[in-house]
Amino acid sequence: MNDSDIALRLSAWWEAHARDLPWRFGRATPWGVLVSEVMSQQTQMSRVVPYWQEWMNRWPDARALAAAPKAEVITAWGRLGYPRRALRLQECARVVSEEYSDELPHTYDALIALPGIGDYTASAVLSFAFGQRVAVIDTNIRRVLSRVFTGVESRGGSASPAERALANRMLPESVKRSVTWNQSVMELGAVICTAKSPLCDICPIASGCAFLKADRPGLGERRTRPRQRFQGTDRQVRGLVLAALRELPAHETLARKNVASIWKDQVQLDACIASLDDDGLVEMLPDGSLRLPH
Ligand code: SF4
Structure with missing residues:
Protein backbone atom coordinates (compact mmCIF):
# COMPACT_ATOMS: atom_id res chain seq x y z
CA MET A 1 0.00 0.00 0.00
CA ASN A 2 1.60 3.31 -1.01
CA ASP A 3 1.08 6.72 0.58
CA SER A 4 -1.78 7.72 -1.69
CA ASP A 5 -3.55 4.37 -1.08
CA ILE A 6 -3.32 5.07 2.64
CA ALA A 7 -4.85 8.53 2.13
CA LEU A 8 -7.66 7.08 0.00
CA ARG A 9 -8.47 4.34 2.49
CA LEU A 10 -8.50 6.80 5.35
CA SER A 11 -10.72 9.17 3.48
CA ALA A 12 -13.24 6.38 2.70
CA TRP A 13 -13.14 5.30 6.33
CA TRP A 14 -13.75 8.90 7.45
CA GLU A 15 -16.76 9.22 5.14
CA ALA A 16 -18.29 6.04 6.56
CA HIS A 17 -17.31 6.19 10.23
CA ALA A 18 -16.61 9.75 11.38
CA ARG A 19 -18.41 10.54 14.61
CA ASP A 20 -21.31 12.88 14.05
CA LEU A 21 -20.13 15.72 16.30
CA PRO A 22 -22.22 18.88 16.00
CA TRP A 23 -19.33 21.14 14.94
CA ARG A 24 -18.35 18.89 12.05
CA PHE A 25 -19.42 18.76 8.39
CA GLY A 26 -19.78 22.51 7.99
CA ARG A 27 -22.56 22.85 10.55
CA ALA A 28 -20.72 25.23 12.87
CA THR A 29 -19.33 28.70 12.33
CA PRO A 30 -15.54 29.16 12.53
CA TRP A 31 -16.10 30.57 16.02
CA GLY A 32 -18.05 27.41 16.96
CA VAL A 33 -15.17 25.27 15.65
CA LEU A 34 -12.72 27.23 17.76
CA VAL A 35 -14.90 26.81 20.87
CA SER A 36 -15.06 23.05 20.25
CA GLU A 37 -11.27 22.87 19.95
CA VAL A 38 -10.67 24.83 23.15
CA MET A 39 -13.20 22.70 25.05
CA SER A 40 -11.65 19.46 23.71
CA GLN A 41 -8.10 20.34 24.69
CA GLN A 42 -8.13 18.46 27.97
CA THR A 43 -11.54 16.84 27.79
CA GLN A 44 -12.85 13.96 25.66
CA MET A 45 -14.86 15.11 22.65
CA SER A 46 -17.88 13.00 23.57
CA ARG A 47 -18.07 14.72 26.96
CA VAL A 48 -17.74 18.13 25.32
CA VAL A 49 -20.86 17.83 23.12
CA PRO A 50 -23.60 18.85 25.64
CA TYR A 51 -21.47 21.70 27.00
CA TRP A 52 -20.68 22.96 23.50
CA GLN A 53 -24.35 22.85 22.47
CA GLU A 54 -25.51 24.77 25.50
CA TRP A 55 -22.65 27.25 25.20
CA MET A 56 -23.29 27.97 21.51
CA ASN A 57 -27.04 28.36 22.09
CA ARG A 58 -26.32 30.90 24.73
CA TRP A 59 -23.37 32.71 23.14
CA PRO A 60 -23.45 31.95 19.42
CA ASP A 61 -20.59 34.29 18.51
CA ALA A 62 -17.57 36.01 19.97
CA ARG A 63 -19.45 39.25 20.59
CA ALA A 64 -22.08 37.51 22.72
CA LEU A 65 -19.44 35.71 24.79
CA ALA A 66 -17.40 38.90 25.21
CA ALA A 67 -20.42 40.62 26.76
CA ALA A 68 -21.33 37.77 29.13
CA PRO A 69 -20.83 38.18 32.89
CA LYS A 70 -17.73 36.27 34.01
CA ALA A 71 -19.69 34.38 36.68
CA GLU A 72 -22.01 32.97 33.99
CA VAL A 73 -19.07 31.95 31.82
CA ILE A 74 -17.40 30.09 34.70
CA THR A 75 -20.69 28.44 35.66
CA ALA A 76 -21.42 27.33 32.09
CA TRP A 77 -17.95 25.78 31.82
CA GLY A 78 -19.31 23.35 34.43
CA ARG A 79 -17.28 20.21 34.86
CA LEU A 80 -15.17 20.52 31.72
CA GLY A 81 -12.14 21.04 33.95
CA TYR A 82 -9.26 23.51 33.84
CA PRO A 83 -11.67 26.47 34.14
CA ARG A 84 -9.01 29.03 33.29
CA ARG A 85 -9.70 27.98 29.72
CA ALA A 86 -13.16 29.55 30.03
CA LEU A 87 -11.74 32.94 30.93
CA ARG A 88 -9.07 32.74 28.23
CA LEU A 89 -11.80 31.93 25.73
CA GLN A 90 -13.72 35.00 26.85
CA GLU A 91 -10.58 37.13 26.48
CA CYS A 92 -10.18 35.70 23.00
CA ALA A 93 -13.82 36.57 22.27
CA ARG A 94 -13.20 40.19 23.34
CA VAL A 95 -10.27 40.56 20.95
CA VAL A 96 -12.18 38.92 18.08
CA SER A 97 -15.22 41.06 18.65
CA GLU A 98 -13.37 44.36 19.14
CA GLU A 99 -10.43 44.03 16.77
CA TYR A 100 -11.80 41.73 14.09
CA SER A 101 -15.47 42.81 13.91
CA ASP A 102 -16.63 39.50 15.37
CA GLU A 103 -14.99 37.39 12.59
CA LEU A 104 -12.10 35.06 13.32
CA PRO A 105 -8.98 36.07 11.38
CA HIS A 106 -7.91 33.79 8.52
CA THR A 107 -4.14 33.72 9.03
CA TYR A 108 -1.99 31.58 11.29
CA ASP A 109 -0.10 34.57 12.69
CA ALA A 110 -3.27 36.46 13.61
CA LEU A 111 -4.92 33.36 15.12
CA ILE A 112 -1.94 32.38 17.24
CA ALA A 113 -1.73 35.92 18.60
CA LEU A 114 -5.23 35.55 20.13
CA PRO A 115 -5.41 34.85 23.89
CA GLY A 116 -5.27 31.15 24.70
CA ILE A 117 -4.72 30.01 21.10
CA GLY A 118 -1.67 27.83 20.46
CA ASP A 119 -0.19 26.13 17.41
CA TYR A 120 -2.63 23.22 17.45
CA THR A 121 -5.81 25.32 17.77
CA ALA A 122 -4.68 27.86 15.17
CA SER A 123 -3.90 25.07 12.67
CA ALA A 124 -7.12 23.20 13.48
CA VAL A 125 -9.22 26.33 12.84
CA LEU A 126 -7.40 27.05 9.56
CA SER A 127 -7.92 23.48 8.35
CA PHE A 128 -11.35 22.53 9.77
CA ALA A 129 -13.11 25.90 9.70
CA PHE A 130 -11.46 27.70 6.78
CA GLY A 131 -10.47 24.69 4.67
CA GLN A 132 -6.86 25.81 4.28
CA ARG A 133 -3.97 23.44 3.58
CA VAL A 134 -2.05 23.23 6.83
CA ALA A 135 -0.66 20.28 8.80
CA VAL A 136 -2.53 19.90 12.08
CA ILE A 137 -0.33 18.32 14.72
CA ASP A 138 -1.81 16.91 17.91
CA ALA A 214 7.22 -4.72 12.94
CA ASP A 215 4.95 -6.44 15.49
CA ARG A 216 4.12 -3.22 17.33
CA PRO A 217 7.49 -2.68 19.05
CA GLY A 218 7.26 -1.15 22.50
CA LEU A 219 3.46 -0.88 22.51
CA GLY A 220 2.33 0.33 25.90
CA GLU A 221 5.89 0.86 27.10
CA ARG A 222 6.09 4.46 26.07
CA ARG A 223 6.90 6.51 29.07
CA THR A 224 4.05 8.79 29.85
CA ARG A 225 3.76 11.06 32.78
CA PRO A 226 2.25 9.06 35.65
CA ARG A 227 -1.43 9.92 35.92
CA GLN A 228 -1.78 12.37 38.75
CA ARG A 229 -3.88 11.14 41.62
CA PHE A 230 -6.94 13.39 41.76
CA GLN A 231 -8.15 12.73 45.30
CA GLY A 232 -6.72 15.31 47.65
CA THR A 233 -5.04 17.40 44.96
CA ASP A 234 -5.32 21.15 44.66
CA ARG A 235 -7.25 20.51 41.44
CA GLN A 236 -9.90 18.68 43.42
CA VAL A 237 -10.11 21.41 46.07
CA ARG A 238 -10.31 24.15 43.43
CA GLY A 239 -13.07 22.19 41.72
CA LEU A 240 -15.02 21.86 44.98
CA VAL A 241 -14.78 25.61 45.67
CA LEU A 242 -16.00 26.46 42.17
CA ALA A 243 -18.77 23.85 42.37
CA ALA A 244 -20.01 25.41 45.64
CA LEU A 245 -20.04 28.88 44.06
CA ARG A 246 -21.81 27.69 40.92
CA GLU A 247 -24.66 26.33 43.01
CA LEU A 248 -25.40 29.74 44.52
CA PRO A 249 -28.14 31.95 43.10
CA ALA A 250 -26.71 34.72 40.87
CA HIS A 251 -24.82 37.50 42.72
CA GLU A 252 -24.92 35.65 46.07
CA THR A 253 -21.78 35.16 48.14
CA LEU A 254 -20.63 32.12 50.07
CA ALA A 255 -20.17 33.03 53.75
CA ARG A 256 -16.79 32.33 55.40
CA LYS A 257 -18.17 29.52 57.59
CA ASN A 258 -19.56 27.75 54.53
CA VAL A 259 -16.29 28.29 52.67
CA ALA A 260 -14.41 26.66 55.56
CA SER A 261 -16.62 23.57 55.44
CA ILE A 262 -15.67 22.79 51.81
CA TRP A 263 -12.38 21.09 52.74
CA LYS A 264 -10.87 19.88 56.01
CA ASP A 265 -7.31 21.05 55.45
CA GLN A 266 -7.73 24.81 55.89
CA VAL A 267 -4.18 25.63 54.81
CA GLN A 268 -4.64 23.81 51.49
CA LEU A 269 -8.11 25.32 51.12
CA ASP A 270 -6.82 28.86 51.63
CA ALA A 271 -3.97 28.29 49.16
CA CYS A 272 -6.44 27.01 46.57
CA ILE A 273 -8.77 29.94 47.07
CA ALA A 274 -5.82 32.32 46.70
CA SER A 275 -4.82 30.62 43.44
CA LEU A 276 -8.41 30.81 42.13
CA ASP A 277 -8.39 34.49 43.03
CA ASP A 278 -5.07 34.97 41.19
CA ASP A 279 -6.58 33.27 38.14
CA GLY A 280 -9.56 35.63 38.24
CA LEU A 281 -11.98 32.74 38.82
CA VAL A 282 -13.28 33.89 42.23
CA GLU A 283 -13.43 37.10 44.24
CA MET A 284 -12.53 37.21 47.92
CA LEU A 285 -14.41 39.78 49.95
CA PRO A 286 -12.94 41.47 53.05
CA ASP A 287 -15.14 39.42 55.43
CA GLY A 288 -13.73 36.14 54.03
CA SER A 289 -16.78 35.32 51.94
CA LEU A 290 -16.42 34.33 48.29
CA ARG A 291 -18.26 34.86 45.04
CA LEU A 292 -17.82 34.30 41.33
CA PRO A 293 -16.41 37.41 39.62
CA HIS A 294 -18.88 39.96 38.35
S1 SF4 B 1 -0.92 0.54 14.83
FE1 SF4 B 1 -2.69 -0.70 14.30
S2 SF4 B 1 -4.43 0.70 14.56
FE2 SF4 B 1 -2.59 1.95 14.43
S3 SF4 B 1 -2.40 2.49 12.28
FE3 SF4 B 1 -1.17 0.64 12.62
S4 SF4 B 1 -2.55 -1.02 12.11
FE4 SF4 B 1 -3.81 0.78 12.40
Whole structure:
Protein backbone atom coordinates (compact mmCIF):
# COMPACT_ATOMS: atom_id res chain seq x y z
CA MET A 1 0.00 0.00 0.00
CA ASN A 2 1.60 3.31 -1.01
CA ASP A 3 1.08 6.72 0.58
CA SER A 4 -1.78 7.72 -1.69
CA ASP A 5 -3.55 4.37 -1.08
CA ILE A 6 -3.32 5.07 2.64
CA ALA A 7 -4.85 8.53 2.13
CA LEU A 8 -7.66 7.08 0.00
CA ARG A 9 -8.47 4.34 2.49
CA LEU A 10 -8.50 6.80 5.35
CA SER A 11 -10.72 9.17 3.48
CA ALA A 12 -13.24 6.38 2.70
CA TRP A 13 -13.14 5.30 6.33
CA TRP A 14 -13.75 8.90 7.45
CA GLU A 15 -16.76 9.22 5.14
CA ALA A 16 -18.29 6.04 6.56
CA HIS A 17 -17.31 6.19 10.23
CA ALA A 18 -16.61 9.75 11.38
CA ARG A 19 -18.41 10.54 14.61
CA ASP A 20 -21.31 12.88 14.05
CA LEU A 21 -20.13 15.72 16.30
CA PRO A 22 -22.22 18.88 16.00
CA TRP A 23 -19.33 21.14 14.94
CA ARG A 24 -18.35 18.89 12.05
CA PHE A 25 -19.42 18.76 8.39
CA GLY A 26 -19.78 22.51 7.99
CA ARG A 27 -22.56 22.85 10.55
CA ALA A 28 -20.72 25.23 12.87
CA THR A 29 -19.33 28.70 12.33
CA PRO A 30 -15.54 29.16 12.53
CA TRP A 31 -16.10 30.57 16.02
CA GLY A 32 -18.05 27.41 16.96
CA VAL A 33 -15.17 25.27 15.65
CA LEU A 34 -12.72 27.23 17.76
CA VAL A 35 -14.90 26.81 20.87
CA SER A 36 -15.06 23.05 20.25
CA GLU A 37 -11.27 22.87 19.95
CA VAL A 38 -10.67 24.83 23.15
CA MET A 39 -13.20 22.70 25.05
CA SER A 40 -11.65 19.46 23.71
CA GLN A 41 -8.10 20.34 24.69
CA GLN A 42 -8.13 18.46 27.97
CA THR A 43 -11.54 16.84 27.79
CA GLN A 44 -12.85 13.96 25.66
CA MET A 45 -14.86 15.11 22.65
CA SER A 46 -17.88 13.00 23.57
CA ARG A 47 -18.07 14.72 26.96
CA VAL A 48 -17.74 18.13 25.32
CA VAL A 49 -20.86 17.83 23.12
CA PRO A 50 -23.60 18.85 25.64
CA TYR A 51 -21.47 21.70 27.00
CA TRP A 52 -20.68 22.96 23.50
CA GLN A 53 -24.35 22.85 22.47
CA GLU A 54 -25.51 24.77 25.50
CA TRP A 55 -22.65 27.25 25.20
CA MET A 56 -23.29 27.97 21.51
CA ASN A 57 -27.04 28.36 22.09
CA ARG A 58 -26.32 30.90 24.73
CA TRP A 59 -23.37 32.71 23.14
CA PRO A 60 -23.45 31.95 19.42
CA ASP A 61 -20.59 34.29 18.51
CA ALA A 62 -17.57 36.01 19.97
CA ARG A 63 -19.45 39.25 20.59
CA ALA A 64 -22.08 37.51 22.72
CA LEU A 65 -19.44 35.71 24.79
CA ALA A 66 -17.40 38.90 25.21
CA ALA A 67 -20.42 40.62 26.76
CA ALA A 68 -21.33 37.77 29.13
CA PRO A 69 -20.83 38.18 32.89
CA LYS A 70 -17.73 36.27 34.01
CA ALA A 71 -19.69 34.38 36.68
CA GLU A 72 -22.01 32.97 33.99
CA VAL A 73 -19.07 31.95 31.82
CA ILE A 74 -17.40 30.09 34.70
CA THR A 75 -20.69 28.44 35.66
CA ALA A 76 -21.42 27.33 32.09
CA TRP A 77 -17.95 25.78 31.82
CA GLY A 78 -19.31 23.35 34.43
CA ARG A 79 -17.28 20.21 34.86
CA LEU A 80 -15.17 20.52 31.72
CA GLY A 81 -12.14 21.04 33.95
CA TYR A 82 -9.26 23.51 33.84
CA PRO A 83 -11.67 26.47 34.14
CA ARG A 84 -9.01 29.03 33.29
CA ARG A 85 -9.70 27.98 29.72
CA ALA A 86 -13.16 29.55 30.03
CA LEU A 87 -11.74 32.94 30.93
CA ARG A 88 -9.07 32.74 28.23
CA LEU A 89 -11.80 31.93 25.73
CA GLN A 90 -13.72 35.00 26.85
CA GLU A 91 -10.58 37.13 26.48
CA CYS A 92 -10.18 35.70 23.00
CA ALA A 93 -13.82 36.57 22.27
CA ARG A 94 -13.20 40.19 23.34
CA VAL A 95 -10.27 40.56 20.95
CA VAL A 96 -12.18 38.92 18.08
CA SER A 97 -15.22 41.06 18.65
CA GLU A 98 -13.37 44.36 19.14
CA GLU A 99 -10.43 44.03 16.77
CA TYR A 100 -11.80 41.73 14.09
CA SER A 101 -15.47 42.81 13.91
CA ASP A 102 -16.63 39.50 15.37
CA GLU A 103 -14.99 37.39 12.59
CA LEU A 104 -12.10 35.06 13.32
CA PRO A 105 -8.98 36.07 11.38
CA HIS A 106 -7.91 33.79 8.52
CA THR A 107 -4.14 33.72 9.03
CA TYR A 108 -1.99 31.58 11.29
CA ASP A 109 -0.10 34.57 12.69
CA ALA A 110 -3.27 36.46 13.61
CA LEU A 111 -4.92 33.36 15.12
CA ILE A 112 -1.94 32.38 17.24
CA ALA A 113 -1.73 35.92 18.60
CA LEU A 114 -5.23 35.55 20.13
CA PRO A 115 -5.41 34.85 23.89
CA GLY A 116 -5.27 31.15 24.70
CA ILE A 117 -4.72 30.01 21.10
CA GLY A 118 -1.67 27.83 20.46
CA ASP A 119 -0.19 26.13 17.41
CA TYR A 120 -2.63 23.22 17.45
CA THR A 121 -5.81 25.32 17.77
CA ALA A 122 -4.68 27.86 15.17
CA SER A 123 -3.90 25.07 12.67
CA ALA A 124 -7.12 23.20 13.48
CA VAL A 125 -9.22 26.33 12.84
CA LEU A 126 -7.40 27.05 9.56
CA SER A 127 -7.92 23.48 8.35
CA PHE A 128 -11.35 22.53 9.77
CA ALA A 129 -13.11 25.90 9.70
CA PHE A 130 -11.46 27.70 6.78
CA GLY A 131 -10.47 24.69 4.67
CA GLN A 132 -6.86 25.81 4.28
CA ARG A 133 -3.97 23.44 3.58
CA VAL A 134 -2.05 23.23 6.83
CA ALA A 135 -0.66 20.28 8.80
CA VAL A 136 -2.53 19.90 12.08
CA ILE A 137 -0.33 18.32 14.72
CA ASP A 138 -1.81 16.91 17.91
CA THR A 139 -0.99 13.86 20.01
CA ASN A 140 -3.31 11.56 18.03
CA ILE A 141 -1.94 12.64 14.66
CA ARG A 142 1.65 12.31 15.85
CA ARG A 143 1.00 8.81 17.17
CA VAL A 144 -0.69 7.57 13.99
CA LEU A 145 1.86 9.09 11.57
CA SER A 146 4.79 7.84 13.57
CA ARG A 147 3.40 4.31 13.78
CA VAL A 148 2.27 4.05 10.18
CA PHE A 149 5.23 5.66 8.43
CA THR A 150 8.21 5.11 10.73
CA GLY A 151 7.14 1.97 12.60
CA VAL A 152 7.90 3.37 16.04
CA GLU A 153 5.96 5.06 18.81
CA SER A 154 6.00 8.83 18.89
CA ARG A 155 7.62 10.14 22.02
CA GLY A 156 5.77 12.24 24.57
CA GLY A 157 6.38 15.94 25.10
CA SER A 158 6.04 18.50 22.39
CA ALA A 159 6.28 17.63 18.70
CA SER A 160 9.85 17.09 17.53
CA PRO A 161 11.15 18.73 14.32
CA ALA A 162 11.17 15.25 12.73
CA GLU A 163 7.49 14.75 13.59
CA ARG A 164 6.62 18.15 12.16
CA ALA A 165 8.56 17.37 9.01
CA LEU A 166 6.74 14.02 8.69
CA ALA A 167 3.33 15.68 9.15
CA ASN A 168 4.16 18.28 6.49
CA ARG A 169 5.55 15.68 4.10
CA MET A 170 2.49 13.45 4.32
CA LEU A 171 -0.05 16.28 3.97
CA PRO A 172 -1.80 15.85 0.58
CA GLU A 173 -1.14 18.61 -1.96
CA SER A 174 -4.80 19.10 -2.73
CA VAL A 175 -6.36 21.58 -0.31
CA LYS A 176 -9.60 19.62 0.01
CA ARG A 177 -7.81 16.32 0.58
CA SER A 178 -5.52 17.92 3.15
CA VAL A 179 -8.54 18.79 5.32
CA THR A 180 -9.94 15.25 5.11
CA TRP A 181 -6.47 13.88 5.80
CA ASN A 182 -6.11 15.91 9.00
CA GLN A 183 -9.57 14.96 10.18
CA SER A 184 -9.29 11.28 9.33
CA VAL A 185 -5.82 10.74 10.82
CA MET A 186 -6.91 12.50 13.98
CA GLU A 187 -10.13 10.48 14.18
CA LEU A 188 -8.27 7.22 13.59
CA GLY A 189 -5.99 8.10 16.51
CA ALA A 190 -8.98 8.89 18.71
CA VAL A 191 -11.06 5.77 18.06
CA ILE A 192 -8.89 3.02 16.45
CA CYS A 193 -5.17 3.72 16.80
CA THR A 194 -5.33 4.56 20.48
CA ALA A 195 -2.22 4.86 22.63
CA LYS A 196 -2.56 1.71 24.69
CA SER A 197 -4.86 -0.65 22.76
CA PRO A 198 -4.84 0.06 19.02
CA LEU A 199 -7.55 -1.94 17.23
CA CYS A 200 -5.33 -3.15 14.40
CA ASP A 201 -7.81 -5.92 13.50
CA ILE A 202 -10.33 -3.40 12.25
CA CYS A 203 -7.93 -0.65 11.13
CA PRO A 204 -8.52 0.45 7.53
CA ILE A 205 -4.80 0.98 6.87
CA ALA A 206 -3.42 -2.05 8.71
CA SER A 207 -1.85 -3.49 5.56
CA GLY A 208 0.21 -0.31 5.10
CA CYS A 209 1.26 0.16 8.71
CA ALA A 210 4.98 -0.16 9.48
CA PHE A 211 4.31 -0.45 13.22
CA LEU A 212 2.03 -3.46 12.81
CA LYS A 213 4.44 -5.02 10.34
CA ALA A 214 7.22 -4.72 12.94
CA ASP A 215 4.95 -6.44 15.49
CA ARG A 216 4.12 -3.22 17.33
CA PRO A 217 7.49 -2.68 19.05
CA GLY A 218 7.26 -1.15 22.50
CA LEU A 219 3.46 -0.88 22.51
CA GLY A 220 2.33 0.33 25.90
CA GLU A 221 5.89 0.86 27.10
CA ARG A 222 6.09 4.46 26.07
CA ARG A 223 6.90 6.51 29.07
CA THR A 224 4.05 8.79 29.85
CA ARG A 225 3.76 11.06 32.78
CA PRO A 226 2.25 9.06 35.65
CA ARG A 227 -1.43 9.92 35.92
CA GLN A 228 -1.78 12.37 38.75
CA ARG A 229 -3.88 11.14 41.62
CA PHE A 230 -6.94 13.39 41.76
CA GLN A 231 -8.15 12.73 45.30
CA GLY A 232 -6.72 15.31 47.65
CA THR A 233 -5.04 17.40 44.96
CA ASP A 234 -5.32 21.15 44.66
CA ARG A 235 -7.25 20.51 41.44
CA GLN A 236 -9.90 18.68 43.42
CA VAL A 237 -10.11 21.41 46.07
CA ARG A 238 -10.31 24.15 43.43
CA GLY A 239 -13.07 22.19 41.72
CA LEU A 240 -15.02 21.86 44.98
CA VAL A 241 -14.78 25.61 45.67
CA LEU A 242 -16.00 26.46 42.17
CA ALA A 243 -18.77 23.85 42.37
CA ALA A 244 -20.01 25.41 45.64
CA LEU A 245 -20.04 28.88 44.06
CA ARG A 246 -21.81 27.69 40.92
CA GLU A 247 -24.66 26.33 43.01
CA LEU A 248 -25.40 29.74 44.52
CA PRO A 249 -28.14 31.95 43.10
CA ALA A 250 -26.71 34.72 40.87
CA HIS A 251 -24.82 37.50 42.72
CA GLU A 252 -24.92 35.65 46.07
CA THR A 253 -21.78 35.16 48.14
CA LEU A 254 -20.63 32.12 50.07
CA ALA A 255 -20.17 33.03 53.75
CA ARG A 256 -16.79 32.33 55.40
CA LYS A 257 -18.17 29.52 57.59
CA ASN A 258 -19.56 27.75 54.53
CA VAL A 259 -16.29 28.29 52.67
CA ALA A 260 -14.41 26.66 55.56
CA SER A 261 -16.62 23.57 55.44
CA ILE A 262 -15.67 22.79 51.81
CA TRP A 263 -12.38 21.09 52.74
CA LYS A 264 -10.87 19.88 56.01
CA ASP A 265 -7.31 21.05 55.45
CA GLN A 266 -7.73 24.81 55.89
CA VAL A 267 -4.18 25.63 54.81
CA GLN A 268 -4.64 23.81 51.49
CA LEU A 269 -8.11 25.32 51.12
CA ASP A 270 -6.82 28.86 51.63
CA ALA A 271 -3.97 28.29 49.16
CA CYS A 272 -6.44 27.01 46.57
CA ILE A 273 -8.77 29.94 47.07
CA ALA A 274 -5.82 32.32 46.70
CA SER A 275 -4.82 30.62 43.44
CA LEU A 276 -8.41 30.81 42.13
CA ASP A 277 -8.39 34.49 43.03
CA ASP A 278 -5.07 34.97 41.19
CA ASP A 279 -6.58 33.27 38.14
CA GLY A 280 -9.56 35.63 38.24
CA LEU A 281 -11.98 32.74 38.82
CA VAL A 282 -13.28 33.89 42.23
CA GLU A 283 -13.43 37.10 44.24
CA MET A 284 -12.53 37.21 47.92
CA LEU A 285 -14.41 39.78 49.95
CA PRO A 286 -12.94 41.47 53.05
CA ASP A 287 -15.14 39.42 55.43
CA GLY A 288 -13.73 36.14 54.03
CA SER A 289 -16.78 35.32 51.94
CA LEU A 290 -16.42 34.33 48.29
CA ARG A 291 -18.26 34.86 45.04
CA LEU A 292 -17.82 34.30 41.33
CA PRO A 293 -16.41 37.41 39.62
CA HIS A 294 -18.88 39.96 38.35
S1 SF4 B 1 -2.55 -1.02 12.11
FE1 SF4 B 1 -2.69 -0.70 14.30
S2 SF4 B 1 -0.92 0.54 14.83
FE2 SF4 B 1 -1.17 0.64 12.62
S3 SF4 B 1 -2.40 2.49 12.28
FE3 SF4 B 1 -3.81 0.78 12.40
S4 SF4 B 1 -4.43 0.70 14.56
FE4 SF4 B 1 -2.59 1.95 14.43
